[in-house]
Amino acid sequence: MIRDVLRMGDARLLRVSRPVEAFDSPELRALLTDMRDTMAHLDGAGLAAPQIGVDLRVVIFGFESSPRYPEVGAVPFTVLINPEVTPLGNDEEDGWEGCLSLPGLRGRVPRHRALRYAGFDEQGRRFEREVDGFHARVVQHECDHLDGLLYPMRMRDLGKFGFTDVLFPDGAVAPDD
Numbered sequence: 001m002i003r004d005v006l007r008m009g010d011a012r013l014l015r016v017s018r019p020v021e022a023f024d025s026p027e028l029r030a031l032l033t034d035m036r037d038t039m040a041h042l043d044g045a046g047l048a049a050p051q052i053g054v055d056l057r058v059v060i061f062g063f064e065s066s067p068r069y070p071e072v073g074a075v076p077f078t079v080l081i082n083p084e085v086t087p088l089g090n091d092e093e094d095g096w097e098g099c100l101s102l103p104g105l106r107g108r109v110p111r112h113r114a115l116r117y118a119g120f121d122e123q124g125r126r127f128e129r130e131v132d133g134f135h136a137r138v139v140q141h142e143c144d145h146l147d148g149l150l151y152p153m154r155m156r157d158l159g160k161f162g163f164t165d166v167l168f169p170d171g172a173v174a175p176d177d
């Protein structure tokens with residue numbers, strides 16, 4: 001079922017979410033179905049459970065090609081529960097981000113370039129990956145939602161925050177430079 005996505009200003013987006021304790025349950029399956037339906041409906045690159053008002057440490061992300069981020073390569077579709085994120089190295093890079101909770105806006109956000117993430121899939125199987133670039137950016141963005149953080153709270157230059165159609169009038173989001 002397609003759910004409403006909470007928008008910035010809703011206090012539920014600022015909560016620290018709780019770990020999932022029961023895997024492979026009807027409740028978790030229903031939550032993931034709703035998250036997938038909602039993300040697909042909005043062409044999102046990712047979605048975190050708090051964005052639909054559920055304070056559990058569950059995120060989904062991934063796409064073959066994203067109309068919201070036409071300049072980036074595919075990220076495998078992933079269900080990530082109770083994630084742990086560990087930066088690899090000290091490199092940071094700036095890149096444009098949007099969020100379904102801030103429709104129509106983009107901002108340039110510093111993120112760790114590379115990281116390891118670990119967590120559980122919906123059957124409770126643990127997995128781990130090392131990633132960089134946009135994949136690492138998406139993981140940091142989505143996992144931040146589980147700690148009540150929205151991307152503007154990570155920005156250092158609010159001069160690089162604005163409406164997508166004003167920032168990118170030709171419709172193409174500028175590649176990272």
Ligand code: NI
Nearest residue numbers: 098099100101
């Ligand atoms: Ni978001």
